Amino acid sequence: MEKSSINRKMSKSGLIFGSMVLAAMVLLPLAVKNAYVMHLFIMAYIGILLGMTFSMLFSAGLITLGAGAFYAIGAYGSTLLSTRLGLSFWAALPMSTLITGIVALAIGSIIVRHPGMAFTIITLLFAHVVIQATGQMEFFGGWGGIIGVETPDPLGPIQFATKTSFYYLILFLLLLTALVFHALYTSRIGRVWRSIKLSPPLAESLGINLYRYRLMAFVVASSAAGMVGSFYAHYFQMVTPEAFGGWLSIYIQLYAVLGGLEFYILGPAIGAVIMTFVPEYLRIAKEVEPIITGVFLLLIILFFSGGILGTLRRFWRAKRPVVFRVKSRHKLIAGPNVLRDE
Amino acid sequence: MALLEIKNLRKYFSGLAAVDDVDFSVNDGEIVGLIGPNGAGKTTLFNLISGFNSPDRGKVFFDGEDITALRADQVARKGLGRTFQSSTLFMQSTVFSNVFSAFYRQYQQPIWKAFLHTPKVNKEEQAIKRAAIEIIEFMGLAAHLGDELATNLPHGQQRALGICIALATEPRLLLLDEPLTGMNSSETMELVGKIRQIREKGITILLVEHNMKAVMDLCDRITVLNYGRKIAEGTPEQIRKNREVAEAYLGREEA
Numbered sequence: 001m002e003k004s005s006i007n008r009k010m011s012k013s014g015l016i017f018g019s020m021v022l023a024a025m026v027l028l029p030l031a032v033k034n035a036y037v038m039h040l041f042i043m044a045y046i047g048i049l050l051g052m053t054f055s056m057l058f059s060a061g062l063i064t065l066g067a068g069a070f071y072a073i074g075a076y077g078s079t080l081l082s083t084r085l086g087l088s089f090w091a092a093l094p095m096s097t098l099i100t101g102i103v104a105l106a107i108g109s110i111i112v113r114h115p116g117m118a119f120t121i122i123t124l125l126f127a128h129v130v131i132q133a134t135g136q137m138e139f140f141g142g143w144g145g146i147i148g149v150e151t152p153d154p155l156g157p158i159q160f161a162t163k164t165s166f167y168y169l170i171l172f173l174l175l176l177t178a179l180v181f182h183a184l185y186t187s188r189i190g191r192v193w194r195s196i197k198l199s200p201p202l203a204e205s206l207g208i209n210l211y212r213y214r215l216m217a218f219v220v221a222s223s224a225a226g227m228v229g230s231f232y233a234h235y236f237q238m239v240t241p242e243a244f245g246g247w248l249s250i251y252i253q254l255y256a257v258l259g260g261l262e263f264y265i266l267g268p269a270i271g272a273v274i275m276t277f278v279p280e281y282l283r284i285a286k287e288v289e290p291i292i293t294g295v296f297l298l299l300i301i302l303f304f305s306g307g308i309l310g311t312l313r314r315f316w317r318a319k320r321p322v323v324f325r326v327k328s329r330h331k332l333i334a335g336p337n338v339l340r341d342e
Numbered sequence: 343m344a345l346l347e348i349k350n351l352r353k354y355f356s357g358l359a360a361v362d363d364v365d366f367s368v369n370d371g372e373i374v375g376l377i378g379p380n381g382a383g384k385t386t387l388f389n390l391i392s393g394f395n396s397p398d399r400g401k402v403f404f405d406g407e408d409i410t411a412l413r414a415d416q417v418a419r420k421g422l423g424r425t426f427q428s429s430t431l432f433m434q435s436t437v438f439s440n441v442f443s444a445f446y447r448q449y450q451q452p453i454w455k456a457f458l459h460t461p462k463v464n465k466e467e468q469a470i471k472r473a474a475i476e477i478i479e480f481m482g483l484a485a486h487l488g489d490e491l492a493t494n495l496p497h498g499q500q501r502a503l504g505i506c507i508a509l510a511t512e513p514r515l516l517l518l519d520e521p522l523t524g525m526n527s528s529e530t531m532e533l534v535g536k537i538r539q540i541r542e543k544g545i546t547i548l549l550v551e552h553n554m555k556a557v558m559d560l561c562d563r564i565t566v567l568n569y570g571r572k573i574a575e576g577t578p579e580q581i582r583k584n585r586e587v588a589e590a591y592l593g594r595e596e597a
Contacts, residue, residue: 187456188467191443198432201394205426206446206511207418 029164038163044276045170049228051255051268053221059264060217061197066123067252069130070222072244074100074229079146079239089152093230100226101219108218131245145240149233166235177224178265260307345370345546351400360386362570373547375557378567384550388517392424393417423513427520429500433493437486441474444510481506497524518549
């Protein structure tokens, strides 16, 4: 195999930094003894996962305001499987993920035909419909929700009683999802999504069935949101419509915007962590906190449109000139950024 | 043998005929020019052929097969490539990524294997990367194989990149929509030479172009449209002498 820089390799410093972050995530419960802080980390990881589903649709040129709907479908699906059918979490999680995927396929096959603003508004309305339906219908427990969802059955010696055990569970789901999403983004599927985002007519002229690939992104992203919903239900041991309504879908979007829209995994990661912890420690006056958060976000969006990571990358690139030359036919020595935008 | 055959094609936009009862054909291995004043319906005709618009009436046959009702992506998969009039590129991508992403038809490995990044998939991607570099070199853009984003290229090179992208689909018929617009004379000469070389690779070409000298130089046959209707057809020599064509371009002489 040819060893040209057209083949993007992760830089050594990036690899080291990545391993350190990963190690920190794994070792975190050893350092944090405060249960509430552990809870915040669990919520941050849920936020990262949901933000990643927003980003996956964004990577295919679709902007959703309905991520919360599929999060809710997964949560309610898992709750019903657990409370009505007595299924264990370990069966309810994959099943509710699948159910969410099937619902997404049904809904998506209609709404993905209308990309652009129409798609965004329909997803927003769909989220609203889901919340209203669960709130109004007795089957879903009404506005009071459903309580008494079982925690996951013990996994060998691991009991799911402490925050730490749930932390490792959501960490596992997070890493698994990140791995799957990364594999998609770096495959030709990810390239097709990006082509569709950058220029739908040009993508179509290449032979790409826009509808099919948009639908694929919609189903994969929504299923992941459903899986997170299942975790949520068994973590809180209850579901209520309010937990999935209101500003949730907007917040999910903000995670991705704040971290950097062009970074489909790291963007939501940074955004969700900041938006979970910063307001928490800004709670000088609880009434003022949403205003401060809102202004802060507005400033970020106005002055750092690439988000945190996009802004950092701009500085990094400006500092380092790119050298490239073509050596001979088929052999290419290129700068390290040659595929950076993929 | 006719590779592309258009029969009685008609398209109305809000009551106005953009393409009115046009028929013509392109034979295998030809370079055919489509000319006419602005608003003559050339781009509409391109969109009808390539499936971006559907005609109100008439048929489009590609290699003997009726492709009238097919979507743009289906038409593309049949082997009909096209460029766009405005610089439609993946603007925020590098030159290499533009061409690499344009390969789509060629992947043999199933999509779930692509997701798993199996060795065979990686090997296939390597081959496609080499093919992409080859096309970029062929179109004279090798100097931009580095970090250059498409949006930063000068206009003439964006046109060339557009052709790279279309070539990556390995078309049998290539539709070029005003490929020479915005090019200086040396760039024009170079691209005319490239278009000839593309034909020598066995790709049939249908092009819309305003640069008359280049069209006369390049084309085996020319079709002239005016107000959506075909007003003339023939060799460059015949078109040059055609009185109606001269009138369409220069206005009718008051007698």
